[in-house]
Amino acid sequence: MSEVQPSAGDEFAPPFGSSKADTLRRVAPAAIAVVPVSMLFGVLAVRTDWSLLEVVAISLLGFSGSGQFALLPLVESGASFFTMLLVTASINCRYLPIAYTSATRLPSAVGKRACVAHMLGDEAYATEHERDSGPRVCWIRVTIFTTWVIAGLLGALLGQVIPTAWLGADMNLGYPASVVLMYLSVSQLRARLWSKEQQRPAVLAAAVLSAGVALLLIQLFGPVYFWIPSVLLATFILGRAWS
Amino acid sequence: MSESVLVAIAALFTTSCLVRIAPTFISLRINPSTQRYLERLLPAAVFINFAVYIAYSEIAREPAPALISLVVVGAVALFSLLGLIGTAVLGATLYFLLIYING
Numbered sequence: 533m534s535e536v537q538p539s540a541g542d543e544f545a546p547p548f549g550s551s552k553a554d555t556l557r558r559v560a561p562a563a564i565a566v567v568p569v570s571m572l573f574g575v576l577a578v579r580t581d582w583s584l585l586e587v588v589a590i591s592l593l594g595f596s597g598s599g600q601f602a603l604l605p606l607v608e609s610g611a612s613f614f615t616m617l618l619v620t621a622s623i624n625c626r627y628l629p630i631a632y633t634s635a636t637r638l639p640s641a642v643g644k645r646a647c648v649a650h651m652l653g654d655e656a657y658a659t660e661h662e663r664d665s666g667p668r669v670c671w672i673r674v675t676i677f678t679t680w681v682i683a684g685l686l687g688a689l690l691g692q693v694i695p696t697a698w699l700g701a702d703m704n705l706g707y708p709a710s711v712v713l714m715y716l717s718v719s720q721l722r723a724r725l726w727s728k729e730q731q732r733p734a735v736l737a738a739a740v741l742s743a744g745v746a747l748l749l750i751q752l753f754g755p756v757y758f759w760i761p762s763v764l765l766a767t768f769i770l771g772r773a774w775s
Numbered sequence: 776m777s778e779s780v781l782v783a784i785a786a787l788f789t790t791s792c793l794v795r796i797a798p799t800f801i802s803l804r805i806n807p808s809t810q811r812y813l814e815r816l817l818p819a820a821v822f823i824n825f826a827v828y829i830a831y832s833e834i835a836r837e838p839a840p841a842l843i844s845l846v847v848v849g850a851v852a853l854f855s856l857l858g859l860i861g862t863a864v865l866g867a868t869l870y871f872l873l874i875y876i877n878g
Contacts (some may be wrong), residue, residue, distance in 0.1 A: 569860070572860075583776065586780045590780070594788060596790070603787065616787075617789055619821060624818075625817065626794075627794040628798055631797075631799055635798065635799040685798050702791075704870075710832070710845075711870075712859065714830075715848055716822075717852075718849045719855075720819070725815075739819075741785060742824075743827050746823065750828070755828060763824055765784045765820075766819075770816045771816050774815075
């Protein structure tokens with residue numbers, strides 16, 4: 533899921549009809565927007581030897597654009613569960629306040645509530661409004677979630693159909709995923725660190741220092757085991773600059 | 776399923792349980808300092824490491840094409856010049872074009 537600014541709770545949102553068709557019309561642009569991203573993931577995953585079942589499983593159980601893309605190179609490098617958890621939890625920890633604030637709109641039945649909570653995404657949260665009923669929230673989330681899973685499967689099928697000879701044996705098929713991750717990383721950093729204008733020089737210096745430390749730790753520990761010490765050190769460095 | 780992919784799926788599902796499902800069932804009382812670290816600084820630290828990791832891995836493989844392409848992608852993202860898909864197409868095209876030109 534791409535990063536979007538949440539607008540839930542907007543009291544001045546335009547009125548919407550109450551039928552399922554109205555809800556689908558409302559959610560369609562967001563659902564369409566996730567199709568190419570999920571298809572790209574499916575193509576890249578299959579090209580790095582993931583099966584169709586694996587693509588569908590991670591789309592169903594993971595449902596995280598940046599999280600899924602982040603795991604592609606980590607799977608290839610054989611990263612540990614805790615490394616992957618730290619990375620994906622950090623990427624997705626923005627959902628903590630979003631999930632908390634949108635909880636009042638969810639069904640009260642435990643199982644249904646958990647399922648609908650799992651289907652929370654940036655696009656769904658941006659589409660929902662404070663006055664939406666539980667069923668409407670379900671429709672919005674299920675529509676985007678289902679679209680995401682089906683698009684991932686279609687991408688995986690497409691990835692299987694494209695002949696390898698078209699691409700060349702030495703072609704770096706993971707490069708587009710690296711581009712996507714770089715884009716998401718820079719966008720996230722801009723959104724999270726660039727907001728306080730008066731602190732930009734200090735934050736920029738801290739970010740550069742953190743990058744240097746990360747490079748040093750990659751040299752010392754290798755590209756798998758540098759993550760945890762490097763992330764903790766970068767958090768500390770950024771915290772000093774931010775305060 | 777391969778073991779490595781299963782671990783990845785487990786990590787992502789656990790993440791969903793922690794950040795999307797759990798908050799809807801429990802009342803969280805987070806002090807502002809912890810909240811700041813959780814929401815802003817820890818993810819920022821991860822993304823800095825992502826950027827370094829990606830640059831390190833790709834530049835080691837194809838130095839000039841990767842460096843030029845990733846700098847362009849970073850600039851496009853920083854100044855919000857294109858969306859995700861447009862940037863993915865631009866960055867990948869530039870990378871493969873430079874490899875082709877280099878022979």
